[in-house]
Amino acid sequence: MLKGIAASQGIAIAKVYKLVSPTLDIQKKDAVAEEELAKLDAAFKKTVSDIEKIKEVASKSLKEEELAIFDAHLMMANDPEFRGMIEAEITNNNVNAEYAADSVSTMMVSMFESMDDEYMRGRAADIRDVTFRLECNLTGKVIPNLATLDEPVVIVAKDLTPSDTGSLNKEFAKGFATELGGRTSHSAIMARSLEIPAVVGCKGVLDELNNGDTVVLDAINGEVILNPSEEEVAKYTKMAEDYAAEKAALQALKDQKTVSTDGHKVLLVGNIGSPADVAGVNENGGEGVGLFRTEFLYMKSENDFPNEETQFAAYKEVLEGMNGKPVVIRTLDIGGDKKLNYYQFPEEMNPFLGVRAVRFCLMRKDIFRTQLRALLRASAYGHLCIMFPMIATVGEFKEAKQVYDEERAKLIAEGVAVGEDVEVGCMIEIPAAAVLADQLAKYADFFSIGTNDLIQYSMAADRMSEPVSYLYQPMNPSILRLVKMTIDGAHKNGKWCGMCGEMAGDELAAPVLLGLGLDEFSMSATSILKARKIINNISYEDMKKLAEEAVACDTAEEVTELVKKAVA
């Protein structure tokens, strides 16, 4: 049995599917041209049929414009000129087909990359992708592809990129186990929003498991059991049924308000990564959206930053899907571990401390303005709250707000409809901002505390680092004091304060956060009903006393004990 971190609850029993990209070692060899031409012909045919198959499966979950990438790849794989150049290389030099393909592709990639036209530069990536597939087919290597899954599996990988998690088909992807990652890594966050069980930070999982092994993924206790016995399968099947029954019972709370036993109301809202996640928030009784991570729109875009129309359509879809309930959309938070295919970030020693989020947007106001225009146009379709991530100073907030005000004024002058009640808030995820919250609250309409980053920066512990993950301590009194300062700062100025970091959905933290006066809790959709059950059964006045005691504790362990005793 392997131990990891239960990042998204649930149980799965299925075959292992390892997601490991093959490595190619292509050497030049003397070869007989006819034989190589025959190999090349077969490999091109397989490459075309692979791409067609992937496209067919993907067409069930992706939109028309997202499928365009497969058409570009098919065009490349069917391009007689590309193929002719490889054939000429084989016949002229009597070399092996994979070497010929590699040299033609290297030459074409550098030619496309040096072009002025943005679109043509983007084609270099297509050539690379298609050639990689062709070379794998020539050398008998298999490229795993999540879009082509056609039986239930547990995916095993070193880590999953946001685009991997984006192409997961829930019908067959029953869960995943990764070597890397923690509760707040992006693959974990995506697993929760997709409601797929996940165990992350599971050391040895890639070495110990082989394709086709049967495995139990116990993403309640963070365990992976290889080749389970019949008794173990029976035990975990029962556990999965109990878990499903508990989830079903919680459905009774779906249309209820979130209100403590003594009448104190709060909002429980959902974190989403794309418009498709709105359905999950509604199905789980969410009272709004507390965080739309818009960076996924940018990461999914293939060749360039998404344009205003694409963004407008996505934001409008979310606002309409929430039907007048509040929707908090965060402006672009890129950088750190979140990269873009089409943009080169500066090399930095510590990217998490460098050009990230609002810092990037203030340096590239053209990109920022496009997003703000799209957001403002969408604001006519619901109750929109916009927030800026990674604000460290009052100056940064004012500068970002100034750009917002300018774009709003321009749109109004153009006669474009914008919402009357748009709120502009500030994420509190840097300790400096938490300490100065009472000042920041004079300018922001609301706060949302991003504890994933607030904890990483307060503890000086990289959220991606497994060895220092013990410092991810939401219940440490130091963190609770920063949370308290932020909430008090907001309330002193008549503003509301939410939380959208993972701590907001932490069952043990909920009573303390209620007692500290948090107004809005934003979490993965699947955590909402459980949180409602907890809050609807405790008293606000009691939790206020509990919170007072908690901030006066020495350690996270003491706080945890205190809460357990108080809500037992």
Ligand code: PEP
């Ligand atoms: C956070 O830092 O808590 C947060 C919500 O933002 P992200 O996890 O996307 O950095």
Ligand code: MG
């Ligand atoms: Mg953050």
